[in-house]
Amino acid sequence: MASSGINFLVPIISKTYCSSSQVVLWVRRRPHVPGGGGLVVMDCSQRVVFKVDGCGIIGKQGELITRDVQGEPILLIRQKGGIVQALSIHKQWKGYSYDYQGLQKLVFSIKEPNACFSRHNAIRISIEPKGSGGHGRDWDFEVKGYFPDRDCSILDPKGNVVAQVGVKEEIEKVMTSKDLYHVVVKPGMDQAFVFGVIAVLDYIHHESTTC
Template identity: 30%
Template sequence: MHAKIHPHEPELSRRVVVDDKLSNSSVTALTVWRKSLVFSCNGFTVFDSSGNLVFRVDNYASDLKDEIVLMDAAGMALLTIRRKSWLSLQNQWKGFLGEFRDGKKPLFVVRRVTSLLIPTKTLAEVYMCSSAKRKGKPQFDYRVEGYYAKRSFTILNSLNKVVAEVKPKQVRSEITLGGDVFNLTVNPGYDQAFVMGLIVVLDQMMPS
């Protein structure tokens, strides 16, 4: 497991790979259940289109927690998500590769976007800690647009290319399963663990 940057890509938002096996060459469809498999514990359980367990989050027992771990099906830590500080004026979270330890550098930072003056659908901006800042270009590497409470939002890179989309889960066209079960579609070349890590952050920034 390692973080990898593809330097030959022309995109400003370079693609993060938490694990090579989690970045497919085709569109990946996942079902996200906003519930842990562990009894009386909040979290997430994520399945692929064949019903196989892909990711799990079951290490927090309240709506808000300072540290959350995204694991694979076997329980190995892929990402550790940590709140920057309760004292910070901005709602920010940092993502670390694997298990967190003191002195470890973050992989990315997510900042909630709030604007009292200008209406915006942008929920959050993502800053990759390895990215070089370019003059005259957007400072963020990814952004999230849409409505988290409705489980309807899109993750885009800095070139406005769609990375992943979340939509409510429907069993039939007229039946929606509710906010605790939703579809996650990840486009080719983007790491599913990174995308799922962003969803975990959004769930903490905008609990519902």
């Protein structure tokens, strides 16, 4: 894996979810059944770090909730809808954090290429408010690779890997369904943000978070 070069915290959701060292977390998909689905994120000691509820649990299509270890919601992710979105080159997702009063604040946007226009454009992520990155682009991170193969990365505008999805070879031999995979998060990167992006990837590829 390429070195990310990050030596500072990137608290997109909260600095609570940033670590000064590299972190390896494991993702287990919940059974995709009515009233179920979603993701469970664990550390190397199998302690739950995050949970992601998909529309099978929430009951709303195009909506995801990331929860902390206590089960409190920390991130709400919604897919924008309507005719304008259907005709747009990109489909959009909006991520909202919760403050201590439970109020929502827009923290990032994800542009998913509309398959009707192109299958090759990258998935790009903008931190809100736009332009705060100072790099002269209208996006701050992008996803490269193919998530269903559990082989993709989140990169910053300089091409540095900030998080990488993969499957250990010994697990891949016995679990062809990719129900268990790991995510390496580089130092300083907001882990809640990373798994918010992964939740969207899971949804758009019609996996466990969909109804």
